Structure formats: structure tokens, C-alpha cells
Amino acid sequence: MLAAYGVWDDVIGTPAEMMDYLLDSYLRRRRWEWEEQAVHMVNALGTALDENPKKRESSDPLRALSRLGVKVPDVQR
Numbered sequence: 892m893l894a895a896y897g898v899w900d901d902v903i904g905t906p907a908e909m910m911d912y913l914l915d916s917y918l919r920r921r922r923w924e925w926e927e928q929a930v931h932m933v934n935a936l937g938t939a940l941d942e943n944p945k946k947r948e949s950s951d952p953l954r955a956l957s958r959l960g961v962k963v964p965d966v967q968r
Contacts, residue, residue, distance in 0.1 A: 904912075938944070953963045 957963050
């Protein structure tokens with residue numbers, strides 16, 4: 892990347908090589924975000940169209956973990 896005062900640090904490669912790497916990294920991250928968003932939208936649509944919606948017993952994540960056998964702190968609520 893650019894060192895202090897705009898001097899390029901040649902240890903990590905030329906500016907063109909780094910730009911290619913940064914662009915590729917950005918595009919891969921954006922593609923992953925789009926895929927995750929698509930999965931979330933399909934899951935939300937499936938939940939909305941479900942004829943028999945599942946009832947949540949509790950929205951407490953500690954209680955849900957406890958039912959799975961995970962040791963959780965005993966918090967009195």
C-alpha cells in the first residue's frame with residue numbers, strides 16, 4: 892500500500908499488481924455478499940409462504956443453547 896507521504900512500498904509489489912489484487916478481493920467479497928443476501932431472501936420468502944409456521948418457544952439464546960446441551964451461565968431473569 893502507500894507508505895507515509897505517498898511513497899509506494901515496493902516490498903509488497905508494484906502498484907499495478909496490488910491494484911489487481913485489491914480489485915479481485917473486492918469483487919470476491921461483493922459476490923459473497925450478494926450470494927448471502929440471495930440465500931437470506933429465499934429463506935425469508937420460504938418462511939413467509941409456509942402454511943404451518945413454527946412456533947418459537949423462547950427467543951432467549953441461552954435457553955436454546957441449554958436445551959442443546961451447551962453449558963451456559965445460570966442467569967436469573
